[in-house]
Structures are given as structure tokens and as C-alpha cells.
Amino acid sequence: MTSLRAQIASARRIVVKLGTSSLVNEVGELDPAKIDRIVDAIEHRIARGSDVIVVSSGAIAAGMAPLGLKTRPRDLATKQAAASVGQIHLARAWGESFARYGRTTGQVLLTQSDAGSRERARNAQRTIDRLRQMGAVPIVNENDTVATSEMRFGDNDRLSAIVATLISADALVLLSDVDGLYDMNPADPGAQLIDEVRSGNDLHGVQAGDGGVFGTGGMAAKVSAARLATRGGVPVLLTATEKIEDALDAAQVGTVFHTRPESRLNxxxxxxxxxxxxxxxxxxxxxxxxxxxxxxxxxLAVGITGVEGEFHAGDIVEILGPDSVAVGRGEVAYDAAELASMVGKPTSELPQHQHRAVVHADYLSNYASRL
Known part of the structure; x- marks a missing residue:
């Protein structure tokens, strides 16, 4: 057993993400037998002393049959309608399955704007932590009922990475319908399983596909989420839901993604x-x-060539290079109007009250080492 797999196998606080395909049958309806098997494995892990937080897809799919929908809706209003119905069915399915063990579940619905606000992100963190402390299993999902296309995580893979980092999880387990990351479509002859990913170099030449008929996050989304989590210091195991027992036991399945201490972000x-x-x-x-x-x-102001938006001191701003490529983000120390008068000027030419940095290094995060 590698040290990382041993670390995941003994992790105290785990986020387990389930894709829609892991929860529904061939016609897209919630499958109680599948959910029971998942819960059995999670309960076995809890019995070993771990706290488990579930990030569950499936709300839109769960709402399709009750609404008479034969195919996944494409327009936002119908997706939101399906989600509003499906969230009830999904929460009930998880609740009934965990109730077999006398365990309570709590639903936590998040949007990108919730995570985007520092205070609301802290509130979500506190809710999840308190549920854990009280012996309940948090079931987290994107709130598709109110999320707009512009304010979405994009898929629950990314949501799970953000949640795992937000709560300082010891491991993230991404489960779907593929047993790991392959260098090409696993259905192709000669496809090779990639056992571990230590850096972007291990992904050169890898071909990752899109989501299936009922889901939105394909392998590319899962790899992106895995690497996002590892940058936040959370190691990742990626495998199939069919192997959940092994994944939550010795972690000797699938693909593991290593954290990189030298590029870890606080x-x-x-x-x-x-x-x-x-x-x-x-x-x-x-x-x-x-x-x-x-x-x-x-x-410093001297290196800035342009200011856009109506932000205030303390807001987060996007930082772009001369070619409009995103460089990073940071907490700005000045209002937009004041900063506009400082653009391009060396500190020596500014009044004393404008001598502090525009974005201090402690509050500046760059994308340079994300690979």
C-alpha cells in the first residue's frame, strides 16, 4: 500500500461525491438498491471512526419521472422545476437509507454565490461541522432550483472539491461510472489505467471525455476537480461507485491524486x-x-494599466495580464474610483495615504503554479 493510499484509507474526515449515474437506474429514476449499497459502505467507514460528508448529484434526474420528462431538460426554467421536485425525492431517498442505521441526514444546498461570499461560505462550513458533531451525515448538493447559468459551480465535482477544502477534509473520494483515470477512452483497446497523478506532467496526452446521458460532469470535470482539491491540500481517490466498498476500505482501487506541498494554498x-x-x-x-x-x-500601482468595475476596498478582483489572460486574484486595498487615479504611478509620486500596496502579497493568489 502506498503512503497516500494508506493516508486516504485512514482519513478521519472524508468527502464522498456521487454522480447521478451512481444513483439512478437505466431509465433515470432513483434506485433505492444502489443508494442502500452506497450507504452500507459509508456506514462501514463511519463505524471505523471517520466522519463522512456526502456530495450528491441527482436532483434534476430525480425530478424528471415525477414531472413526466423523458429526457434531461435543457432550458434553465425546466431544470429548476425538475430540481425543485427532485431535491425532495433525493433527500428522502438518502434519509430513508441512512435511517436503516438509525442515522439522521441533513440537507445542505449551496450555490456558487454562497461559496463566493466569505461569510456565507463560513456559515456553510459551520453547518456541516455541526451536523458532523451531532452524528448526522451532511448531504450536500448544488441548489439547482435557484442557481442561474452564470452562478453555478458547473458540476458537483467542482462543488465537492470546494466543500472538501472548505471543511479541511483529509480526503476526497470521487465516485462515478468509471473505475479510474485512463490515458484514453477505457473502452478502447490498449487503454491504460493511470494509478497516480503527482503533477500535470502525469496528464500529458490523457484524453478525458464529457458527461453521460443523465449527468453533467465527465472525466475531464473530475480530473479538474481532483486537481483543484489537491491544490487546497486534500488528496483525492477517483474510482467507480461499483468499487465503493474497496474505495472506503483500503483505497486500493482507482487513481489517486497527490497534493503538492510546495504549491498548496492556504x-x-x-x-x-x-x-x-x-x-x-x-x-x-x-x-x-x-x-x-x-x-x-x-x-503596486505602478504595474497596473487599467481598472474595470465598481469595486470597493476589501473586495476580490480578477487580475489579468496584457494579453487578458487571468493571472490571479486578490483583495484590493482601494475603491475603484481612487485606484483609477493611481494607475501606472510609482509609489514615490503618490500621497502618503496611498503608499500601501494595491494588493498585498498575503492577500494575492496567483494561478502560476496550478499545474
């Missing part, structure tokens, strides 16, 4: 970079981009 920087709502944009010249991407350097 909780604030992770939130700012991957979850926070950006209220404006700062454009930099090439020299400032080089300084910011090196890390440990504050952003």
Missing part, C-alpha cells in the same frame, strides 16, 4: 482564487505579471 487564498465572486478587474503590464507570478510580491 484556506483564504484557495477561496479567493477558486470560489470568491470577483467584483472587478485589474490589468497589469508584463513586468507586474512577472512579479506577481513569482509569488511573495505585492501588487
Amino acid at each position: 484556506a483564504w487564498k484557495f477561496w479567493a482564487l477558486y470560489a470568491a465572486d470577483a467584483e472587478g478587474v485589474l490589468r497589469l503590464d508584463e513586468g507586474a505579471v512577472e512579479a506577481v507570478t513569482r509569488g511573495g510580491t505585492s501588487l
